[in-house]
Amino acid sequence: MKQEVVERFGPQVLDGSGAIDRAALARLVFADRKALEALEAILHPRVVREYSAWREDLGRRPDPPRVAVVEVPLLYETGGERRFDKVVVITAPPEVRAARTEVADAREERLLPDDEKVRRADFAYVNDGSLGGLDRFVGEVLERLS
Numbered sequence: 001m002k003q004e005v006v007e008r009f010g011p012q013v014l015d016g017s018g019a020i021d022r023a024a025l026a027r028l029v030f031a032d033r034k035a036l037e038a039l040e041a042i043l044h045p046r047v048v049r050e051y052s053a054w055r056e057d058l059g060r061r062p063d064p065p066r067v068a069v070v071e072v073p074l075l076y077e078t079g080g081e082r083r084f085d086k087v088v089v090i091t092a093p094p095e096v097r098a099a100r101t102e103v104a105d106a107r108e109e110r111l112l113p114d115d116e117k118v119r120r121a122d123f124a125y126v127n128d129g130s131l132g133g134l135d136r137f138v139g140e141v142l143e144r145l146s
Contacts, residue, residue, distance in 0.1 A: 001042060001046055005039070009028055009039075012024060036110075044074075052083070055068055076120060077110060077112060087123070088124070089118055089120075090127050093126070093128055
């Protein structure tokens, strides 16, 4: 995958050690929609294969877990919800998200609105408070799914 990324975007996406410089790559792709689509064409199929293989591996264990969680930032945007039994959406108001990140770029522009995600989800939570509140919500969801 690294080789494909470098072939598509050039050596300027590598850091001094030869690893992908995620910040440099982000600057390129979030300024150019076609570049973003090219990166997603490289990454998304691999991500799906990885978490699908992981879930299959869990299912083959002698005592598989009752619940497995996969975090997928662009779940609805890529049609990925079809690959899951249930969907949990965690949202936060824009001002809370802005305060929690150091990255300000075009990433949010391609996301579905929160109200649409909440409408489509099986479970939803607005994460604008304490970690304790979020932990309680997660515990309740896990209890319902188990």
